[in-house]
Amino acid sequence: MAIKPGVPAPNLASRMGEVDLREQGGVTYRELRSRSLLNKCDSPRMPFTWTVNPYRGCAMGCRYCYAAYTHEFMGITTPEAFHSLVYVKTGAEEETARRLAAAVKKGQRIALGTATDPYQPGEAQARVTRGFLEMVAQHRNARLGIVTKGALILRDLDLLRRIHSRSRLSVHVSLITPHAELARRLDPWAPPPDVRIEVMRRLVEAGIVAWLGLAPVLPAITDDEASLDLLLGRVAAAGVRHMFANVLFLRSPTKEKFLRWLAADFPAYLEAYRRAYADRVYFGGRYRETIDARVRVLKHKHGFADVERDRDFVEPKQMKLGWC
Ligand code: SF4
Secondary structure (H helix, E strand, O other): OOOEOOEOOHHHHOOEEEEEEEEEOOEEEEEEEOOOOEEEOOOOOOOOOEEEOOEEOOOOOOOOOHHHHHHHHHOOOOOOHHHHEEEEEEOOHHHHHHHHHHHHHOOOEEEEOOOOOOOOOOHHHHOHHHHHHHHHOOOOOOEEEEEEOOHHHHHHHHHHHHHHHHOEEEEEEEOOOOOHHHHHHHOOOOOOHHHHHHHHHHHHHOOOEEEEEEEEEOOOOOOOHHHHHHHHHHHHHOOOOEEEEEEOEOOOOHHHHHHHHHHHHOHHHHHHHHHHOOOOOEOOOOHHHHHHHHHHHHHHHOOOOOOOOEOOEOOOOOOOOOOO
């Protein structure tokens, strides 16, 4: 689909609210009237059939956020706006309930948080994620994976426990560095590393399967062995036994946004990144193999399970999901 600045896709134009619901911490929230929270994902590369993204946009502000392209379908072509203008999905209850029941009946996997963080700050008031989990909690044998950086997930521990007791649930907490100052520069509005590790500890304590999502690994910024060792050691000490890692995937419009940030924050790396990502979406050469090997050794050292992927879910934000 050709993207035209200021021109939303026809199926979105009539659903986008023009009135601000509220302003919070420099983020504007607007309504997006939606038929269903569950969207079918037809990509054969994805291990789930349905995605749920309660919001369009994400206030966590991660510099490398792959999902920024989703705002282009709304005619918003400034990738930074993905973090400052967040659409809250409304009015989807009836069709969501119908699709959810059908998905559960067929044993299909559902991924919550593939292109937004379902526990970003706005969820405290909007409660769209909680509303969806309340629906899931009514079922048995649902298959749900959640990915988040938000400590607000602890608000919903009661629901998560209930879902875990009758369905298959895994929660992936994304964290790419143990260093608070670096995390603040990379994920400015996400909770600091200590808080995210505490979230994982509380999830494990509640009996829920928690994963560390170490993605994306950023060349020269977060990939040194000492930092990864510290991170995996601290997460393992919180009781987490599962993790996966993936290196930075960079494609327009995130690429331009990320390089602008790099020029300001890590100018010494700018040219190397430019060259490395000039004609490919992953860092070239044997970089991925080097990181895979490094992570494998550290996983073994810290007692993580020897599995690469959650069978019910993978970190999807580093892959193109199209309309999913
Ligand atoms: S990477 Fe995830 S948490 Fe960060 S801004 Fe994007 S959707 Fe939000």
